[in-house]
Amino acid sequence: MSGRFGFVGRDSEIALLSNVAAPAALQGRPIFVFGSSATGKTTVVRAVIDSLTEGERGARSAYVNATEVSFSTPKRLFEIILNKLAGHIPSASNGYSCRQSCDTAAEFCNGIIALGGDAAASMYVIIDKVERLRNIDGAINTLIRLPELTGRKICVVLISAVVWDRLQGFSSIPDPIQMHFANYSQKTFFAILMHKQSACGADREQRTLQLWGPFIFMLTEMYSSVCRDLNELQHLATELFPVFCKPVLDGTVSPEDHTRLYKLCRPVFKEGFEKLYLHEAPGEQATEGGPTTQSSSSLPHHAKYMLIAGFLASYLPPRLDLKNFTQLERRRLTNNMLTGADAANVEPKMFTLDRLLAVFYAVLQNERVETSVAPDVHLLISSLVSLALFTKMSSDLSLNSIKYKCIAEPKMVHTVAESLNMDLRGFF
Ligand SMILES: Nc1ncnc2c1ncn2[C@@H]1O[C@H](COP(=O)(O)OP(=O)(O)O)[C@@H](O)[C@H]1O
Numbered sequence: 001m002s003g004r005f006g007f008v009g010r011d012s013e014i015a016l017l018s019n020v021a022a023p024a025a026l027q028g029r030p031i032f033v034f035g036s037s038a039t040g041k042t043t044v045v046r047a048v049i050d051s052l053t054e055g056e057r058g059a060r061s062a063y064v065n066a067t068e069v070s071f072s073t074p075k076r077l078f079e080i081i082l083n084k085l086a087g088h089i090p091s092a093s094n095g096y097s098c099r100q101s102c103d104t105a106a107e108f109c110n111g112i113i114a115l116g117g118d119a120a121a122s123m124y125v126i127i128d129k130v131e132r133l134r135n136i137d138g139a140i141n142t143l144i145r146l147p148e149l150t151g152r153k154i155c156v157v158l159i160s161a162v163v164w165d166r167l168q169g170f171s172s173i174p175d176p177i178q179m180h181f182a183n184y185s186q187k188t189f190f191a192i193l194m195h196k197q198s199a200c201g202a203d204r205e206q207r208t209l210q211l212w213g214p215f216i217f218m219l220t221e222m223y224s225s226v227c228r229d230l231n232e233l234q235h236l237a238t239e240l241f242p243v244f245c246k247p248v249l250d251g252t253v254s255p256e257d258h259t260r261l262y263k264l265c266r267p268v269f270k271e272g273f274e275k276l277y278l279h280e281a282p283g284e285q286a287t288e289g290g291p292t293t294q295s296s297s298s299l300p301h302h303a304k305y306m307l308i309a310g311f312l313a314s315y316l317p318p319r320l321d322l323k324n325f326t327q328l329e330r331r332r333l334t335n336n337m338l339t340g341a342d343a344a345n346v347e348p349k350m351f352t353l354d355r356l357l358a359v360f361y362a363v364l365q366n367e368r369v370e371t372s373v374a375p376d377v378h379l380l381i382s383s384l385v386s387l388a389l390f391t392k393m394s395s396d397l398s399l400n401s402i403k404y405k406c407i408a409e410p411k412m413v414h415t416v417a418e419s420l421n422m423d424l425r426g427f428f
């Protein structure tokens with residue numbers, strides 16, 4: 001049965017967070033939520049904080065995913081947080097300006113103090129993927145000290161995939177309240193996926209509704225020991241359920257004969273796993289020359305957008321990013337398509353991880369792609385590297401200095417874009 005807010009197996013985390021983040025319990029100590037990808041950190045934290053803000057008059061909250069904004073100084077981060085706390089949305093009518101520019105931490109704090117409203121009301125600042133702020137001078141330090149620096153009742157929630165000790169390199173910061181989101185067991189994966197029938201599109205066909213349970217049982221039994229990521233299991237379920245049901249719809253196997261259905265689709269299930277990680281052996285053409293269009297057609301949805309983002313980052317100068325990736329401006333650009341032939345004469349340039357992610361999220365936003373299932377961006381990138389669509393230009397361990405280049409054929413990227421009903425001409 002699904003628990004509070006529709007989450008399975010997270011009752012204790014939800015209860016603990018609801019307690020420590022409750023307005024009456026706030027004492028200025030930050031909350032640090034950590035765990036592997038797709039363990040429900042983002043969705044659980046947001047649901048709990050939303051319910052707390054809705055339950056208190058005048059309460060404010062700001063949620064920022066640190067991978068969605070490209071910054072090298074905390075200025076942008078501070079401005080975005082302040083915009084969100086103030087309910088200020090940069091738009092054409094206000095010239096895309098932020099509420100207040102925050103060149104220093106002091107300006108940011110003063111901005112918070114000047115927000116007005118009930119000074120005793122709670123404020124929640126949630127920073128997701130906070131590990132990305134590690135190398136930004138003073139960012140984490142300022143965030144954690146916000147209650148002290150502003151004198152306001154602020155609850156700072158940091159969400160991270162790395163443990164606290166690896167995140168902070170400073171000693172004077174108060175220890176946060178730590179909350180670990182453990183990996184799910186096979187039993188929990190089963191219980192969660194049982195509720196994802198409609199999210200996986202499995203409720204479209206009435207005749208096979210009853211097969212969802214046996215199917216999820218087989219899927220979690222086969223995969224949950226090798227794949228710990230709920231997003232990926234859900235993606236597999238969406239892809240493989242039609243395969244599982246096909247013999248029933250064809251009338252060749254009875255819907256009660258689960259053993260036969262298992263047997264028939266076992267080989268496809270095995271293949272599905274390889275496909276998921278794009279570890280398929282590249283086609284013949286790929287070994288001779290560059291990557292093929294064929295290999296790209298099996299890319300999962302988000303990987304296609306990542307490939308496009310890498311392509312744009314390789315062929316467009318960074319100085320045009322702001323202009324290119326604001327919707328309105330993009331429409332006004334003249335159509336000067338970079339065709340396969342043109343692009344053959346233009347050398348792709350290197351781009352940083354930071355910029356790639358900023359372009360990726362801007363593209364998702366521009367195309368209004370549903371991101372409720374958060375993509376694991378690092379897995380996507382390393383998959384594209386192993387498919388020889390991207391190449392890594394430095395082997396340094398520091399995330400900041402890693403650079404990539406998109407070496408996929410421009411023609412192929414255009415084909416991929418077309419498969420997503422996306423026209424890249426608007427960008428060139
Ligand atoms: N316990 C759960 N019950 C139901 N859905 C879940 C659960 N945990 C995660 N999910 C779903 O899995 C997806 C990934 O969760 P997310 O919160 O983005 O994970 P994380 O932030 O830890 O990477 C979301 O669509 C979320 O709704």
Ligand SMILES: [Mg+2]
Nearest residue numbers: 041042128374
């Ligand atoms: Mg998350």
